[in-house]
Amino acid sequence: MNLATVLLVAAALIGVGMWGALAQQTFVMLMMGIEMMLNGAAIPVHIDAPSVYHPLHQEDIFGMIPGLLAAAGVPATVVNWGGDEGVSIEAWCGYLSELTGIEARFEPTASTIDSVQIDLSRMHALVGTTSVAWQDGLRRMVATRHPELLKD
Secondary structure (H helix, E strand, O other), rough: OOOOHHHHHHHHHHHHHHHHHHHHHHHHHHHHHHHHHHOEEEEEOOOOOOOOOOOOOOOHHHHHHHHHHHHHHOOOOOOOOOOOEEEEHHHHHHHHHHHHHHEEEEEOOOOOOOOOOOOHHHHHHHHOOOOHHHHHHHHHHHHHHHHHOOOO
C-alpha cells in the first residue's frame, strides 16, 4: 500500500467519523423532540416552516460506508448523505405524538436552523437508497429509549 492510498483511506475514515458525528447530531435532534415533549416544552422550529431534514438511520450509515469508501478518490468525491425521505420537525414530532399520546408544541423562531434539504442523486448513484424509513427509525428510537411511552 503506498502513501497516497493510506492518506486516502485515512481521509475517508475521518469523513465517515465526521458524518457519524452528524448522524449522532440528528439522533440528538430527534431525541430532544421527545424529551421536550415529555417535559411540556415548546420545540423551536424555524419561522420559515416547515423545517425539513433528512434523518439517516444508523443501519443505513453502516450499510453505505463500504460503498462510500469505494467511491472515495482524489480529488475528493463529494456526496450529500442523508435519508431518502425529507421530513419536517413538525411532522416527526407529530408522529412521535401519535406513537406516545404526548402533545407536541412548537415555537417558531428565527434563532434555530432552517431546513436542510439535500439532493441525494449522487448518493443514490454511488451507494443506492436508504432502507429504514424515518417512521420506522423513530418507532425504534422510542422503543429503545422510552419503551413505556409506546401506545401500541
